[in-house]
Amino acid sequence: MKAEVITVGTELLLGQIIDTNSVYLSRKLAEIGIDLFFKTTVGDNIERLKKAMEIAESRADIIILTGGLGPTVDDITRQAVSEFTGKKLIFNNDILLRINEFFKNRNIEMPECNKIQAFLPDSALIIENKVGTAPGFILEHNSKIIIVMPGVPAEMHPMMENVVIPFLLKKEGYLKNVIKYKILKVTGLPESEVNDRIKDIFENSNNPSIGVLAHQTEIDIRITAKAEDEKKADEMIEKMKKEIYNRLGENIFAEDDEILEGKVAELLLKNNLKISVAESCTAGLLSFRLTNIPGSSRYFMGGVNVYSNYAKTEILGVNKDTLERYGAVSEQCAKELAINCRKKFKADIGVSITGIAGPEGGTKEKPVGLVFSCIDFKENIYSFKYNFSGNREVIRARAVQMALFNLYKLLKGSN
């Protein structure tokens, strides 16, 4: 069965808010195996919304609308659905009482305009709104299902989870398949290299299918399996996962909701290791990411953001001679920073980053994007050199990502 999502609101067409509702609905539908082929956004205009519903009805079995159920004149979804289905809007006193109570509980008198929210299309199945005033509703029309919910996420989510999903699950014939996913997170390789390594699987796989999505510092490979039950889908995913690990295993650092700093934290805790960092061009981002994990005080001792040469020499004791001979952006400086910060914080591991984030400050020998990073891991020194492309933001993000990834590999390897 196919669904189409229609989000209603002129603010969405003016770019004033980001449409997170359709993202949420997409996920929820995928979870119960309902295909979504189109999403449409329409403004607060009855005729255009009716037109969009007509198109949706021609290509989907389930139409889910969100937004436009508020009490003001530009909330036109109720009226549009009524006109589209030919089902008159009928006053419902129970709903009015509930709306009244909503305001009473907040010591506010119900504004006159909210009365309109007690009018719903004839024969609609009402979806109670436990968070706000506008109820949602479900209609059947031309053997299609029309589901209407408010646009406020906090109101819409419980309606979807408590009423709409159980409703759809009960409808016979709606659910034939289960869709399951697995995301493998890759870093340290360009997108094209990732593509080349899995191209043949990619091209020859229909179910499970795979998709590749590049972010600023990582590439997600998504395996999607469609099967008659969860167990079968899990098996299909497992098989494909093995194949992808064969090609990219070295660069896969996490799955699904796991994050790189979380994986690093796990290994630090497991081995009872303390870490400290020294950051020049990234000025705190590595520290910040390492402490994204609750309880990070068990492994993170602290860091110094040695943005100036003064900080490098006076706070972390880098040799003045090193700066003069090799410059602040050099392997030598990175080494001293890693070693000295490990010692200074009495940690087991010291990590340093120094580089040129740009847009200015680059030279022919040391261009923007040049980054040195060192890890002093119990007095073994590991050095890394990068030439990152991208703007200041991207270069800083990538420098930190690679420092975390190198750390992850070292910790994993030493286990």
Place this chain on the structure above:
Amino acid sequence: MKAEVITVGTELLLGQIIDTNSVYLSRKLAEIGIDLFFKTTVGDNIERLKKAMEIAESRADIIILTGGLGPTVDDITRQAVSEFTGKKLIFNNDILLRINEFFKNRNIEMPECNKIQAFLPDSALIIENKVGTAPGFILEHNSKIIIVMPGVPAEMHPMMENVVIPFLLKKEGYLKNVIKYKILKVTGLPESEVNDRIKDIFENSNNPSIGVLAHQTEIDIRITAKAEDEKKADEMIEKMKKEIYNRLGENIFAEDDEILEGKVAELLLKNNLKISVAESCTAGLLSFRLTNIPGSSRYFMGGVNVYSNYAKTEILGVNKDTLERYGAVSEQCAKELAINCRKKFKADIGVSITGIAGPEGGTKEKPVGLVFSCIDFKENIYSFKYNFSGNREVIRARAVQMALFNLYKLLKGSN
């Protein structure tokens, strides 16, 4: 003239990424007065994309597509547009050379699959991609305009701004009204307080209209004016802006694309002041934000992320007695951190943050969300205490935001 945006990508229909492209395009179109009545999202499927283009062509004059221009087999936009318009895909050697150069500059051999990106529909106007490999293009078909751009925002934005908007502006008859915006950025007040202060303007204004949008650490008030020309629109905005400054001026820190750390940087540079920071619970985020600005080495000396008590006492010389008597999360500790880090880095200003970011570590006396922050501004000490609500991420973001905002106010006041 009417436009329709079509975003292409199965990942959008599965809810794996949020569609920020259509938000961006919505804003850009509104700015030049082009109406957008529908947005559609389609998966990586040629037939369905052609169907969506057919519908779009029936109700819009300009169709803007993003996504699906990558080098892999599931990038189907080129092919779909070619089939839809009947314009064959033609190989373009100049583009191939450019793509080749892109990889050469990165010391990577061009993957074979990228060649496909040098094929474009016959008679297409090419939009150069200065950031990535896939060029965009513009086609005219049935007296409609079809604009195709990659889905990667960093590639798409410059194409839109440098080529597409000038192209549309040149097309006669496309522009009747001008829509202009002004965003006023507010921080340090809850959303409900902001709403209460401007409620009457909000309710009585149609053109210019105002919208309020709350983010994690700031609230944006957007003034939107529609007029026959820019000058008129600017005047309308200016008048409304004054009214809003009357109500919220103290908490407005920036307009439009300005960011808080940028405003702080301006004032530091203007007054030739050097700054250093000491962060406990925010562990580097304040340092990182202060260095988001290119050239920040002119004012930022460095920082210490004093996450452990060891770092507080041994690196920044906080009195052990202070920690014992008042704890690490205390005004006394925050003061010593600010003073000592200013001295240690030989800066004019020292800023400190210490608090409980949670989810664990809170007590009845010192609950999660309690944050102390101090500013030592040329030996004048300013102390701040907060009880932030929200999760770990939100508490850390807000603590840094308020430290920057306090700094901004102090710097502004001392001018």
